[in-house]
Amino acid sequence: NAGVTQTPKFQVLKTGQSMTLQCAQDMNHNSMYWYRQDPGMGLRLIYYSASEGTTDKGEVPNGYNVSRLNKREFSLRLESAAPSQTSVYFCASRGTGSTPEAFFGQGTRLTVV
Amino acid sequence: GNSVTQMEGPVTLSEEAFLTINCTYTATGYPSLFWYVQYPGEGLQLLLKATKADDKGSNKGFEATYRKETTSFHLEKGSVQVSDSAVYFCALSDIPGTASKLTFGTGTRLQVTL
Numbered sequence: 214n215a216g217v218t219q220t221p222k223f224q225v226l227k228t229g230q231s232m233t234l235q236c237a238q239d240m241n242h243n244s245m246y247w248y249r250q251d252p253g254m255g256l257r258l259i260y261y262s263a264s265e266g267t268t269d270k271g272e273v274p275n276g277y278n279v280s281r282l283n284k285r286e287f288s289l290r291l292e293s294a295a296p297s298q299t300s301v302y303f304c305a306s307r308g309t310g311s312t313p314e315a316f317f318g319q320g321t322r323l324t325v326v
Numbered sequence: 327g328n329s330v331t332q333m334e335g336p337v338t339l340s341e342e343a344f345l346t347i348n349c350t351y352t353a354t355g356y357p358s359l360f361w362y363v364q365y366p367g368e369g370l371q372l373l374l375k376a377t378k379a380d381d382k383g384s385n386k387g388f389e390a391t392y393r394k395e396t397t398s399f400h401l402e403k404g405s406v407q408v409s410d411s412a413v414y415f416c417a418l419s420d421i422p423g424t425a426s427k428l429t430f431g432t433g434t435r436l437q438v439t440l
Contacts, residue, residue, distance in 0.1 A: 255432035303369055315428055317369030
């Protein structure tokens with residue numbers, strides 16, 4: 214099915230380990246986003262990419278890096294994981310038009326111990 | 327900055343009851359407003375949207391009207407079903423086009439019982 218695909222779905226890391234969350238969309242969308250979802254805090258934007266080759270910080274970028282590898286793929290990297298990064302991470306993409314709908318992946322549940 | 331405030335949950339209703347989930351916003355200019363729904367174990371999906379004042383978005387029996395005078399976008403449904411149990415997020419986008427970012431509320435969990 215067309216849409217946004219995230220991998221992995223679940224991950225447990227030890228404090229200090231690194232990992233990359235992968236995201237790919239096959240809808241030819243320009244914009245892609247990474248959010249984290251925490252209880253009682255809704256979704257908070259980590260980084261976004263308005264087009265291939267550009268990335269910008271969102272609300273909570275500290276401790277993360279991103280790469281817009283091409284138009285389809287937007288990865289999120291944790292260089293040195295911390296327990297505060299335990300969360301559910303969502304990737305999203307948006308197409309063109311004046312009020313484009315955002316399409317979300319199914320999420321990655323990350324636990325840092 | 328932009329912000330979205332939703333009523334806290336969980337909201338527990340019996341099947342066929344009337345639903346209202348309140349949402350108010352703060353934004354510059356004329357934002358577009360959205361309701362997203364998240365079913366257990368899934369990502370968010372668009373439920374409905376409205377792009378200008380007095381617009382009414384509707385889908386699957388849910389409705390919300392863009393009220394600029396009260397900066398609100400309350401979600402309503404006349405008769406909820408067990409299958410409507412989910413988390414509902416209000417969101418806004420303040421700039422037209424793909425350069426904009428979506429700002430989300432904290433979400434409201436709805437539980438519908440038989």
